[in-house]
Amino acid sequence: MATDSSTQTETLPEIDEDDFVIITHQEANASRRPRFLNDISDYIDSVAEELWPINKKIHDRPELGYGEVIAHYTLTAYMKSQPGWTVTRSAYGMKTAWVAVYDTGRRGPCVSFNVEMDALPAIGHACGHNLIATASLAGALATAHLLSLYSLPGRVVLFGTPAEEGGGGKIRLLAAGAYKDHGVDISLISHPGTIGDCALTHTTAYIRIKVEYFGREAHAAAEPWLGVNALDALITAYNGISVLRQQTMPSDIIQGHITDGGARPNIIHAYAAGIFVVRAATQRRLEDLVGKVMGCFDAGAMATGAKVKVTRLMAYKDHVPNRLLGRSYVRYFNPLVPEEGDGGRDGDGNEAGGPHKISEDQDVDEMRGQSGASSDQGDIAHAMPSIMPGFEIPPGPGGAGPHNPGFAESAGTRLAFERSLRVAKGLAGTAVDVLTVDGLLEEVKKEWKRSMNGGR
Numbered sequence: 305m306a307t308d309s310s311t312q313t314e315t316l317p318e319i320d321e322d323d324f325v326i327i328t329h330q331e332a333n334a335s336r337r338p339r340f341l342n343d344i345s346d347y348i349d350s351v352a353e354e355l356w357p358i359n360k361k362i363h364d365r366p367e368l369g370y371g372e373v374i375a376h377y378t379l380t381a382y383m384k385s386q387p388g389w390t391v392t393r394s395a396y397g398m399k400t401a402w403v404a405v406y407d408t409g410r411r412g413p414c415v416s417f418n419v420e421m422d423a424l425p426a427i428g429h430a431c432g433h434n435l436i437a438t439a440s441l442a443g444a445l446a447t448a449h450l451l452s453l454y455s456l457p458g459r460v461v462l463f464g465t466p467a468e469e470g471g472g473g474k475i476r477l478l479a480a481g482a483y484k485d486h487g488v489d490i491s492l493i494s495h496p497g498t499i500g501d502c503a504l505t506h507t508t509a510y511i512r513i514k515v516e517y518f519g520r521e522a523h524a525a526a527e528p529w530l531g532v533n534a535l536d537a538l539i540t541a542y543n544g545i546s547v548l549r550q551q552t553m554p555s556d557i558i559q560g561h562i563t564d565g566g567a568r569p570n571i572i573h574a575y576a577a578g579i580f581v582v583r584a585a586t587q588r589r590l591e592d593l594v595g596k597v598m599g600c601f602d603a604g605a606m607a608t609g610a611k612v613k614v615t616r617l618m619a620y621k622d623h624v625p626n627r628l629l630g631r632s633y634v635r636y637f638n639p640l641v642p643e644e645g646d647g648g649r650d651g652d653g654n655e656a657g658g659p660h661k662i663s664e665d666q667d668v669d670e671m672r673g674q675s676g677a678s679s680d681q682g683d684i685a686h687a688m689p690s691i692m693p694g695f696e697i698p699p700g701p702g703g704a705g706p707h708n709p710g711f712a713e714s715a716g717t718r719l720a721f722e723r724s725l726r727v728a729k730g731l732a733g734t735a736v737d738v739l740t741v742d743g744l745l746e747e748v749k750k751e752w753k754r755s756m757n758g759g760r
């Protein structure tokens with residue numbers, strides 16, 4: 305689906321009799337190799353062999369959210385060894401959160417990168433967060449290297465952000481003021497997957513809700529009329545939600561499970577509980593949808609006489625990508641994509657796709673970047689301009705994508721690591737653009753305000 309602009313421009317002379325090729329302003333910009341690309345690329349290549357064992361260690365010793373102690377130690381030890389960086393371990397009251405700052409001492413923009421570290425229960429790094437860590441680490445180091453090389457003003461901040469998988473480490477960092485304390489202007493991160501490369505990832509808004517019903521026990525055969533059935537209330541709510549699903553939008557997702565379904569068949573169930581997850585394309589739509597789900601919860605209570613209690617457990621906002629940052633990323637990323645591919649093979653030994661050039665048509669790019677998944681980077685994107693480019697790695701055995709053990713296997717390969725370094729170069733290029741192009745940061749912020757108000 306991605307449009308390859310170089311192929312487009314190559315074919316144009318055949319249809320132009322005067323040998324005069326008309327290209328748009330955008331294509332002209334895109335085909336020019338960005339000024340700092342070689343410096344960034346050479347620097348990241350020069351540290352690749354230092355980063356590989358770090359990437360491998362995080363991958364091979366998977367740790368759950370807020371328990372990323374090996375990753376925390378390994379990453380901060382490396383950053384402490386880097387000249388010019390100030391590192392804070394166990395930052396903002398979280399054992400595995402950390403901050404590394406590179407400050408030129410001269411006033412300029414402050415660019416930041418987020419490092420994810422957590423894995424999934426039983427299936428290891430099946431979301432490839434070791435690769436996210438590598439891309440952000442390499443991207444931040446390359447940006448600082450450029451600042452030093454050309455004596456440029458500004459700051460680079462690298463945040464170790466725990467527990468993306470349901471723990472919301474970035475939300476806790478935001479709430480603790482971590483991004484404000486450092487005067488951060490933009491946030492950069494990436495995410496691996498199996499469906500093509502894109503700059504403009506848009507994840508869904510998400511909320512996890514616990515619902516509990518409180519009824520009254522009674523002998524279910526002898527005196528059922530004395531009881532109030534909490535399980536019936538929950539089943540009524542569940543069925544109400546199943547009916548609601550017929551009238552939802554294609555991007556709405558509602559899932560639920562019963563965690564407490566009563567004690568014995570011969571006791572009227574005094575307590576029942578479940579967990580429900582609701583997702584929608586935007587924060588505004590999520591709020592509407594949650595209102596309808598709440599109506600179903602109330603319906604269960606009304607139908608049975610049980611009392612209902614609803615607890616909002618965790619919520620992630622949708623990730624709204626910043627188009628100007630995305631444009632910079634594509635300018636740096638696309639020239640690095642080899643025309644002949646990189647020889648990638650999937651877990652079954654078949655030739656694998658990618659890496660792919662990203663479409664310069666941003667509507668196409670954003671359509672490609674639509675994901676039903678959610679991330680706490682969404683909350684970051686609602687607080688400041690952000691991009692989270694998606695990058696393709698070969699699927700694991702059986703063609704598996706994220707949250708499958710096959711994907712964890714793929715995330716540990718050298719090829720996946722090398723693809724994450726290409727992403728690092730794109731992210732560093734984006735950061736360097738913000739630090740060096742006059743007026744770009746103001747435009748990025750204007751675009752962010754527009755997108756937060758629901759328009760472009």
Ligand SMILES: [Zn+2]
Pocket residue numbers: 431469706707
């Ligand atoms: Zn995940």
Ligand SMILES: [Zn+2]
Pocket residue numbers: 431432433468495
């Ligand atoms: Zn993930």
